[in-house]
Amino acid sequence: MFFLVIFLLFPISSQDSSSEEFEILLEERRKIPDRNWFCGAGWKSRWFAYGWMKACFAGQYGFNHQCAIHDDCYDQQMGQEKCDDQFCEGNALIAKNDGRGFCKPYVDGSCLAVKQYGAPAYASAATHQNNYVPYLMHRNEFGAIYNEIFTGCKLQNATFSSCGYNYEECLIYKYEKCGENLKTCILDTKNYRTSEPSCDLVVEKVAEQIKF
Numbered sequence: 001m002f003f004l005v006i007f008l009l010f011p012i013s014s015q016d017s018s019s020e021e022f023e024i025l026l027e028e029r030r031k032i033p034d035r036n037w038f039c040g041a042g043w044k045s046r047w048f049a050y051g052w053m054k055a056c057f058a059g060q061y062g063f064n065h066q067c068a069i070h071d072d073c074y075d076q077q078m079g080q081e082k083c084d085d086q087f088c089e090g091n092a093l094i095a096k097n098d099g100r101g102f103c104k105p106y107v108d109g110s111c112l113a114v115k116q117y118g119a120p121a122y123a124s125a126a127t128h129q130n131n132y133v134p135y136l137m138h139r140n141e142f143g144a145i146y147n148e149i150f151t152g153c154k155l156q157n158a159t160f161s162s163c164g165y166n167y168e169e170c171l172i173y174k175y176e177k178c179g180e181n182l183k184t185c186i187l188d189t190k191n192y193r194t195s196e197p198s199c200d201l202v203v204e205k206v207a208e209q210i211k212f
């Protein structure tokens, strides 16, 4: 009788806690690695942004992408207010799709941070660009086509790197609509760059070759 009780209780309770732990481990493992993380360069309080992703893990790819756009926006000197507003709106949209509401502190905090503390970074971007070395897509066969983008597009290394990285993750973890999202991601970049005809051309060309 005693053993039966133990036998019945143990698997149930251990399964519960270990599946929870497993989820956490999985999320830790899937967390965007530091080298591909764009949020927070000193003044942007990197630890805050990165740390918070534990709580609103589902949004990490979207938030990271907004940071990439924001970095490139500063580098192109498109106007700090414009860059910051885009950043805040983009993040708010992602948070809206996270029903649990865990991302709101990140969204509010990072928006406030760029507006209050972004000025020095914006000013220094005029002379010292981030010089972000493109992250080349390499974990699937489409990479060979995709990486041509970096020959025609010189203004948005971070944004295009993020589009490519998110696509690879999407394929690996079998998230939904990978091709569709990649297409939207790269076509959207036009809204976030100053004129660059060579980039328009190569982006159109690559977008046509994305398979769904």
Ligand SMILES: *[C@@H]1O[C@H](CO)[C@@H](O)[C@H](O)[C@H]1NC(C)=O
Residues within 6 Å of the ligand: 075, 129, 130, 131, 132, 133, 134, 150, 154, 155, 156, 157
């Ligand atoms: C983008 O990457 C290229 C190398 O492909 C580099 O020459 C250029 O300086 C980078 N631009 C920016 C703004 O980071």
